Amino acid sequence: MIEKITKTTEHIQLMEQFPSLGLNRLNPYMLSLPLGWMKSVTEICQLLSDYKKETGNQVKVTQIKEKFGSLRFYYRAPKQPAQLYETIEQLCLMTEEICAYCGSKGKIKHQDGYYMMAVCDKHYIPDETDYD
Numbered sequence: 001m002i003e004k005i006t007k008t009t010e011h012i013q014l015m016e017q018f019p020s021l022g023l024n025r026l027n028p029y030m031l032s033l034p035l036g037w038m039k040s041v042t043e044i045c046q047l048l049s050d051y052k053k054e055t056g057n058q059v060k061v062t063q064i065k066e067k068f069g070s071l072r073f074y075y076r077a078p079k080q081p082a083q084l085y086e087t088i089e090q091l092c093l094m095t096e097e098i099c100a101y102c103g104s105k106g107k108i109k110h111q112d113g114y115y116m117m118a119v120c121d122k123h124y125i126p127d128e129t130d131y132d
């Protein structure tokens, strides 16, 4: 079972580090992602926080989650430049190669035979289902 960020230490840490992004409004379902991606999430929050500070423009994080084995980061920033959007998309895409459990180099694999997740060799659970 993958340990996820909920209203735990990591969530509080993010809220305290980036008080301007509305992270306090995210309920655990809106902030449900593997701990192995904390570094990527923190990096994105930093970019958004800097952008907001520099421009004074509106930024609100609406959801952070895992989908199809990689990070999805949803936010509202109506006037954001294309480059900011692309950088954040790129950071999300890169999690396809970051182990969701430990943050080391990984690859998207079918985990335990059914769901897809970016995992390293150590955290890969091969399909051991008996289909007979």
Ligand SMILES: [Zn+2]
Pocket (backbone or CB within 6 Å): 099, 100, 101, 102, 103, 104, 119, 120, 121, 122, 123
């Ligand atoms: Zn791992």
